[in-house]
Every structure is written in structure tokens, then in C-alpha cells.
Amino acid sequence: METRNPSSHGDELPFYQPTGDEIELFERAWRNRLPLLIKGPTGVGKTRFVGFMAAKLGLPLYTVACHDDLTAADLVGRHLIGDGTTYWSDGPLTRAVREGGICYLDEVVEARKDTTVVLHPLADDRRVLPIDRTGEILQAPPSFMLVVSYNPGYQNFLKGMKPSTRQRFVSLRFDFPPAAQEEAILIGETGCSKEVARKVVAIGQQLRALKDVDLEEVASTRLLVYAATLINDGMDPVAACKAALVEGLTDDAEIAAALIEVIHAAFGE
Secondary structure, X not given: OEEEEOOOOOOOOOOOOOOOOHHXXXXXXXXXXXXXXXXXXXXXXXXXXXXXXXXXXXXXXXXXXXXXXXXHHHHHEEEEEEOOEEEEEEOHHHHHHHHOOEEEEEOHHHOOHHHHHHHHHHXXXXXXXXXXXXXXXEEOOOOOEEEEEEOHHHOOOOOOOOHHHHOOOEEEEOOOOOHHHHHHHHHHHHOOOHHHHHHHHHHHHHHHHOOOOOOOXXXXXXXXXXXXXXXXXXXXXXXXXXXXXXXXXXXXXXXHHHHHHHHHHHOOO
């Protein structure tokens, strides 16, 4: 559910290819103690961007993958029993507040609505985290930042973000980058040649533009990186794209065959 990334301030930053003014917006939001909402399709680099910014700012990062069973206690903490005694254990949100780091809730709309209510006092000018079980009220230090993300394409009536929650955040929209930037991402991530990057990105764009194929999700930048990684390791390009792209997008044999035709055409086979 939770991962913690220690500050990498002073170390080499993880690779990140900017696509707009997102770095400036993030820094301004952090400096002015504003929470940030990042929205965009799966696999366009939302999580990578937050990790990059945490490293750039030299802040600890707590990432929580939200899901239906996530409870307020999973975020804030709970009492545990050990060695014959009861003790309090902070959750990732509480640890991020205490340490003045970043708490990133990935796909926040997947969490139960009664869970996200605990974010409200942290996401307005109070910047406090009440811990009902211990009676504490933690004041977030200036360096603390709350960041959440979700994929608008998955939203429905039952899993939308409440306006009372959404309007507490500065918002940033991510989308698939232009071809030249996506090629730069593949080269930076995998070390592949410009020619491989160009062909794989072209395949990705063609798959995203298909109108007669019913795909639940289109080819993400993440999947293109996977394909370029396999090709750069010496795998046959068509086989690499089939494994990284086609099989990850569909289980339907007829749709898979249509996608493979696009891949064959791109590699001249």
C-alpha cells in the first residue's frame, strides 16, 4: 500500500522529461503551502514526476496506492499490540506531516470517501492533522506537501472526486506528450537509439488513434518505455512490442491481431 522514498538531495536526480510548466507549478505550490492535484491517464508519468520533485526539493516522499479497502487508519495510524503492551504506530500521512515531507496519494478516487475526509484539514489554510485516537493535532511544517492524483478516464458517479475535496487543491493536467518529447523520454529512460524511439513512439500514436478497436486503455508512455527497453536489450522489435504493448492492452485475439499489424508495418515487416 505504501512506499517511502528517502530524500535524495545532493544525489543525482531521477530522469524526468518536462512536458510543460509542471516543475514551476509544483515548486510554487510547495513554496506557498498549497496542496496539488495531478490528473491524467494511466502511465503518463504522474508518479515519476512526484518522485522527481521530491528528490529535487530534498524531501522524504511517502507514496500510498489507494484502493477500495483503504481506511483512515491506514493513512493516519493505529494502535498495535506487541511485547505485552499497546503502542501507537503512525501511518504514512502522519509520518509525512511529522517529517515535513510529501505525502502522495496515487489514484485517490479509489479510496473510500470517508477516508479522504481526513485530508480536508490538511488541504486548506489550517494545515493540521487531527489524530482522534491519540488526541493530537499535528500542525504541518512549511515543507510538508499533500499531493494526490487520479485518472479522469476512470471516473464515474460512484468514484468521482467530491467538489468539496477537489476545490481544496491546485490542479495540474498531464497528458501524452508530443512525439518529440516522448521520443526523448524513451531515449532518456532506456538508452535506445533515436530510430528505435521514433518507431516505438509512432506505434504508440497509431494505437492511440485507432477508432475501430475497442480498447479499455490506450498505449501509455510507460508501456512504450517497456517496449524500447526490451528492444534495446536485443529482443526482436515485433516480439518486444507484442509483449509490452499488445498483450498489455487486450485479451481479445482479433484485436491483438489488428494491433500487431500496426507494429509489423512500423518495422517494415
